[in-house]
Structure formats: C-alpha cells, structure tokens
Amino acid sequence: MKDDVQWNLIACGRSGDAFTRFHLFIMLFLLVSAIGSFRVFAAEDLSYHTYDTMLSELRRLDKAHSKTGKLHDLGVSSDGRTRVWAFKISDNVEKEEDEPNVLLTGGVHGNEPVASEMALFTIQRLLSEDSHRTLIDKTQIWVIPILNPAGHAANNSHCNANRVDLNRNFPADWTNDNLDGIEIEIQNLVKNFHLRHDHVVAGIDLHTYGQAYLLPWAYTHKKPADWDAMKGLADRMAKTSGYRVLQLTEYLGRTVPRGGADYQYGRYGTFCYGLELGTSHAPPAGQLGHICRKNLPGIMIMMNRVHTSTLTGHVTRNGKPAAAVVDVDGIDKPANLRTPYMSDATFGRYYRILLPGTYRVRFTLEGKKMVKKNVIIVDNRQTVLDIEFP
C-alpha cells in the first residue's frame, strides 16, 4: 500500500497534471494524519506526575478503595517538605495480618521518573482489575512510588537534597539496626517500614534504564545462598518482557556497597531484584503506557511467587508463636552472607521460597533446641510444615 502511494506520487509528479497532484496530496495528507492521530491516541494514555500530582492520585486511590488500599506516611525527606509515602493493598487493609508481604519501590533515583510511574501504574491495576483479587486476599502488597521525593521534586535529581545517592546509603552491617550516619529517607524506610513488617518475601526496586532484572549481590561477586531459586524467579519474570537477567556486579561491572537490594536480601532474606526499565531515563510520555504494560506481568509474577513452590508454616513453643532460625540444608551454610532466616515472634510464621525438590530443614530455637524435618516442595502450591517445640 505504501509503495503504491509513493509510486503514484512520483508518477503524478512526472505527469505534471496539477489537479491529480493536488488530489493525491490531500489523500496522502489525510492518510498520514489518520495514522498519526491513532498513534497519539494509543500511546499517550499515561503522563508523568510531579510529586504533588502523584500524592493527589495516591490520596484519591486511598479514598476510592478504602477497604483494600491505604496510604501510609513513612516520614519527611531531606528537603524538609516532601515525604515518603507507602501504599498498602490487601484485604483487611487496616490490619497487620498473618500474610506474606511483597514490596515494590520506585524513584530512589529522582532522575528516573519512569520507575515512579511504573509503581503507580501497578497500584492502579491491582485496585481496578478483578483478576488480582485472590492475590490481594492472601498477600500484603506494599508500593513506595517515590523513595527519593526530594530528588524527584527538585527537577529530577539522581541524589537527595544532601547530594547523597540513597541507593548507596543503606546500612552495611546487617547484624544490628544501627542507623547512625544514614540519610533521613533510608532511616525512615528502615524504622517505619522494614522493622515493622515481618516477611517481605519478595520485592522489586524499579530503576531506569537497561531492560534487565538484576540480582544481589552488588557488594561482592559471590552468589547469594538462594541463587537457584532467586535466578529461577528472575528468569520467569524476564521471560514476560524479553529483558536480560544478570547479577548486579555483572551489570555494573564492579562491586558497589550499601545498595537497597543487597540490604533487603542481606538483612531480611527478601528475594529483592533491581528492574531497569526501558532504554532511557525519561522517555517521551507517549512511551510510558507501553513500558508499564510490558513490565506489569513480571511484577505480578514476583507478587504471586510466595504462593507457589514455597515452604511455610508456624513455629510454636508451648502453643505460643516462637522465633526460630529456619535453615535449609544445601542452601544455608555457616558462612552465609545474609543474616539467618527466622520465623517471626508475632505469629511464628516463616516462609522459604525454594525450587521444587526434596529438602532437609532445620529449626533452631535460641541456639540450642533443634528439630529436623524432610520436606517435598512442589511447583504449584505452598508446602505447609508446622513445628511445635515442647
């Protein structure tokens, strides 16, 4: 069709017939306009938010979905004005339930606004599409669209108001929760989110750009203890978008200390990934819809992962919830780089995301009482194993 039009135009030009030339010019003009306006209509359905318009939209969603969505204030940022906001999506959203948490963060780098738009898009889809209902009923989903609001508000600055790269500012020592010398945004994130919610089992930290899923570690070239299951999930997510899967050190070409994904996995055992969206930091708004729609399926796989091929259960002592170390033979070793994985004191709940197979699991209470069990993990559901210490 295109060739025909071009050929006709050329022929028309050679003919020297003014009427025909004009006629074809108008037809071509109308055709190009029609294609152009269709493209604009199809692609420009999303637009960039400022800090203020993002906050208005989060407040609107909180009001419109009062049973399943709740906006939480995590505290002020380094500019003294803007704040870090977390949006929770779950049934019984007002309560902290005995359910796994998942976390999606965006905008730790203020010059990567696509990451914040992807986070907001995910909230909107979760709340508006019935297909996510089962996930919402049995999961506590947390989304922090702008982790560095000072950078986002100050005309797209990579760093916060103190010129600190927040993704190089997480605690380096995972054996305690000392926050001395840490920027206010990360202090608030740790105090008001991480230390208040047990079992953030999986997460994605959104960035631009590079079209890649990135796995810990960033601070060392060594592989994480859970590498096989972590890589398995990354491969499944990446398959939906055609993105690459790499370890952070491989992607960065060097080791980098105190990153957010390392902190989440190292301190809490969260299967946390970096996701580098798209091919530029701030593509035209017309490309936002395409990027968000392309990457939502991978994010949903992450959020649903804990409900399949996972060992879970409660640890109790004398019928009361007990915090015990949960080690899996062949994965957890004495020289593990992350802190030991534990059941929580509130419910006694634990989760271990594993590949299908047979495992020997060891539960240790207060460093002395020990129970060992064999378990079979299958692909399409959780394996439940409750442990009762006398």
Ligand SMILES: [Zn+2]
């Ligand atoms: Zn980034």
